[in-house]
Amino acid sequence: MNPDLTPAALRRQVSGSSFYAGMRVLPRAEREAMYAIYAFCRAVDDIADDHGGDRAARARDLAVWRRGIDALYDSGAIGDGGDPGPAGFLAPHVHRFGLARADLQAVIDGMAMDVERDIRWPPAAELDLYCDRVASAVGRLSVRVFGMERDVGELLACHLGRALQLTNILRDIDEDAAIGRVYLPREAIEAAAIPITTPAAVVGDARIDTVARQVAAQADRHFAQAHAILAARPRGRLLAPRLMEAVYAKVLGRMKAIGWAPPRGRVRVSKPALLWTVLRLSLSRP
Template sequence: MNHQSSTAPAEHQGVAHGSSFYAAMRILPRAQREAMFQVYSFCRYVDDIADSDGPRDERLAALQQWREDIDALYRGEPPARLRDYQESLREFGLKREDFLAIIDGMEMDVPAEIRAPDEATLDLYCDRVASAVGRLSVRIFGLPEADGIELAHHLGRALQLTNILRDIDEDAGIGRLYLPREGLLRAGITSTDPSVVTQHPALTLVCAPLVERAQAHFKAADAVMNRNLRRVVRAPRIMSKYYHSILQLLIARGFALPRAPVRLGKASRIAILLQYAII
């Protein structure tokens, strides 16, 4: 995206259209919907930089430019591509630190591909690329401060761990391995080469604790949503049910070879939407 170009609401919506969260965002009132499309667009732009195959120094420079643009936005001097974010910042109290955390998270993949991070690094990665997005989102949804932060913590990690478990083979194809080093060693896997780990017969032993952890985060997120107004948690409910369903499909399929790709069918997505879209 050209650094100088302005981004209209319709463009943000277009960027979000292919997202699994699109339906959840579409049901929100206009101001919330537009703010969520902005947050999602921002995430896509910085993610696309991190995931591109361009030179690493150019990707780092592009991410740094986004940091500078966010700083300018919060100084009241937004560049063209962030100009229409000003209203959302004012209306929903979005925090600069959360936007910057997302950039930091995306950048973790840039200097070198992530391979078997230790548990602390994996959790930091999940916090930055998922829970920070959640912290912006819950402000837009209108949750109370403490419940919002708690929901973002748990639902962000639940979604990201599910992503990691779903995308093991896809990530390995681009040289990445997000499974924690401690888990590999406990299972007797000493290699951190993604192509070796994904073919290892003990992979199921590495994935099982992550499945349990994701389940626990989904349960904790549900507890927060259960004590808040239904209309306030409609969108995160849809996101949670969508990804929890994917996790259930992964559990049913298992992690031994051969692993067929797991996707949630259109009928299942529509059923989840209908269950929660109506107040």
């Protein structure tokens, strides 16, 4: 509930990740804002994934963050709406980059979906809503920091956020099932004739590969849309989103080549490959 939000702690949390590599190339103010957004997301995600706490307690912890976010915006001026509590560290970035209250609250809404119940084989529409809240909303916050024009930035956030989240879902099938969650869409599972019983049984069925490939195709379509937006070179600091798109698309490609039939191994990005991608994108035209 009280994460370490010092710059050194944040660097330790993200060091070596594609997120860290992408954000390191930003100017200091933008970099610190992105670390703050990451810290916020990490804090509320930790609440959602805290299986040691009961659901009511976790919901109360999320409510503290909700009230803190509201306090940043209420009374018509940043910082005049009461005590923001744990969300106070976001105040300078909300003010400088015009971060939207609705997007910060949407992230909490997404985490609340995991707190209310363990998400298992959600309908496709519910899965899309979840992706919008936990990923595309983060993208909408990020593109403000990147200085993108609102319409094109929100379109990029829509597609890239969903592409990244669906890739994460496909990468984490076994880890999610181990804690009672299956984020793959019910319609695809039923179409593959997989009996909906327990998370372990569903993801352990060889036919889950068919389901996963449908989700991968959806992620590919979002990656293609995001790539087209970035290729048009809109205004803004685009190296970070270009890096995320390149790295995660490669992860998805490797998973498609291997397949999702059990037993599965977790696909990872090597540090040399990550550094090479950063260098290649840094040397290419913005």
